Amino acid sequence: MAVQAVDFAQHGSEDVDSSNGGNPLNVQVEASLLEPFFLLVGGRPKEGFYSVVKIQVGDLSNKKEKIPTILVFTEEDIYGLYSNLLFKYFLAEGVVCGHDLFVASAKEHPDNILKELPAPLLGDTYRNELGEEATAVKPEDFQDSMKIAWRYQNLPKMEASPTTSTKFGHYYDVSKTMSPELFQSIKWHSFYLPEELSSQPKMKTCNMNSAYARLLQSIQRIIYQEGFDGSDPQKKQKNILRIGIQSLGSMLWGDDICSSDTPEDIHSLTKFLYVLRGLLRKSLSACIITVPAHLIQNKAIMERVTNLSDMVVGLESFIGSERETNPLYKDYHGLVHVHQIPRLNSLICDVSDTKDLAFRLKRKLFTIERLHLPPDLSDTVSRASKQDLAESAKLLSSGCGAMAIGKKHLDF
Amino acid sequence: QGKFTLLRDTRTDGSFLVHHFLSFYLRAGCKVCFVALLQSFSHYNIVAQKLGVSLTAAKERGQLVFLEGLKSCLDLLFGEEEEQSGQPSPLQFISESASNLKALFDFVRTSLTPAGSDSWKGPVLLVDDLSVLLSLGATPVAVLDFIHYCRVAVCSQLKGNIVVLVHSNEDSEDEENELVANSLCHHSDLILWVEGLATGFCKDVHGQIKIIKRVSLELTAEQDVVQIYQYKIQDKNVTFFARGLSAAVL
Secondary structure, three states: OOOOOOOOEEOOOOOOOOOOOOOEEEEEEEOOOOOOOOOEEEEEOOOOOOOOOOOOOOOOOOOOOOOOEEEEEEEEOOOOHHHHHHHHHHHHHHHHHHHHHEEEEEEOOOOHHHHOOEEEOOOOHHHHHHHOOOOOOOOOHOOOOOOOOOOHHHOOOOOOOOOOOOOOOOOOEEEEEOOOOHOOOOOOEEEEEEHOOOOOOOOOOOOOOOHHHHHHHHHHHHHHHHHOOOOOOOOOOOOOOOEEEEOOOOHHHHOOOOOOOOOOOOHHHHHHHHHHHHHOOOOOOOEEEEEEEOOOOHHHHHHHHHHHHHHHEEEEEEOOHHHHHHHHOOOOOEEEEEEEOOOOOOOOOOOOOOOEEEEEEEOOOEEEEEEEOOOOOOOOOHHHHHHHHHHHHOOOOOOOOOOOOOOOOOOO | OOOOEEEEEEOOOOHHHHHHHHHHHHHOEEEEEEEEEEOOHHHHHHHHHHHOHHHHHHHOOOOEEEHHHHHHHHHHHHHHHHHHOOOOOOOOHHHHOOOHHHHHHHHHHHHHHOOOOOOEEEEEEEEEOOHHHHHHOOOHHHHHHHHHHHHHHHHHOOOOOEEEEEEOOOOOOOHHHHHHHHHHHHOOEEEEEOOOOOOOOOOOOOEEEEEEHHHHHOOOOOOOOOEEEEEEEEOOOEEEOOOOOOOOOO
């Protein structure tokens, strides 16, 4: 499944773009390969041009789209390792593309988060890195024709990972951190809850958790002051604001949905998301949020959160679970569940061919790949192991509420 | 006339039906009040243009009254006190502790009550989608009351139609949402139930739609008429076909 670059023109929302006259501007946008669906779409603002962050799966299309979306990562991986990694990727892509950043966290100071962003692999070094790590077989090796499975001869090779020929975004080396010089050119804002608690929220809190209210106020103030919403014609903003919010809904934000089955206020999180959605829609910004979904007892809340978000992805890591030893998953570190994909400005959403994705963290790279069964090469195939694989295979298509959930396992 | 249509989706997104009804009623010359809670105006506008209708033009000539929920909510929370004139915000229930949707109902009623110079055919209320109201703090009873008041005002008094979208799911844990969806099902004249295929994801068939005409409500001892089709959504339209007869298969 390849990540596709989206080449499209943007002419801003009605609110934002009045002085521009709605001229369509062509901007080349690049999406990072490491997140095949979404997020790390970077844009390079050329002079006088709007660059737009776009989240798209599937085919190249020439649409006039708006950017803003809310993304929710569900930290279904218990230790939060991988979701944190993707959170940092999102921010790192923003730094490399020159976007403004807004980082909010209740547990880690944003300065520390930004110190730990992965270093980008620039220039030709990334091709070498991939060359070391790649296990894909070169097409030249398969010149001899197939004798038994000759029907498959002409089918395209299945791409487990996106091909290196398409250039999207940037690669990152997780073993190194980003050098501070790269931060010089961008502007970043932070919201660290313990520091903000002393100030009074000026807006009406609307029965919302006060930490959320403060965060909303802070985001709204930055959007307004920096001109991302186009309300002030003098401050014409040509850049994008990338917002990252860590561990929303956890106890550190003062919300008890993670600690109690019958929380006091089940509406705070959803109200927050609704207002945030409104802020994003009317400004040039995109947002990633990580949520410890495995801690939220009341599943109704997660369903509502899913409905209010444009894109929802769950990460399930195999650490400590029985799947670690399952032969189906031996090459991977976890699964990616896509619960929702954005359907903005069109009747259809572009859906990729497959819903079964897994991720793996190699020495330096983090990749998301199509999950495929390893070839069954054992001489003695016991019934037990076949059953095991069949059970696991049944779990393969259990994601993605956007299209359909397969409940019945069809066995041909 | 005077019909209540419920759009219900399960495990998939039924918003294409909302786009359809919006452009359908606008083309038919009805006055439409669209309570759009989940997406922005330009999203609907871009899709409507693909379907051949311009929402901006409809708004300008007074045929369409568009409540953009997201924008309204922002104005409510971040707006200055002086900006709010005599008229309360339709989404006022978010900031009040009493969750009653009267302000929203008043907004709907004033938008659809015909002014003297209007020459539109019947009024239509379109809501996308009702489940958001629950997320914002309204109780299920308040939502059902709101719908009831709207039915009285729009369907009975003004002889108009109502189309409402709700999400639902058999194994959903959101009991409040299921309560609202099931209750509305009982009161609807027509239910369009969109579901993802039970056998899993398919590129050529995006789902199936069940059309239920609630003939039983007319008390003529007839049963509801149920028709099931499958569909595939394309860029500018949706094709429906009988089950198993998708173009990819034939």
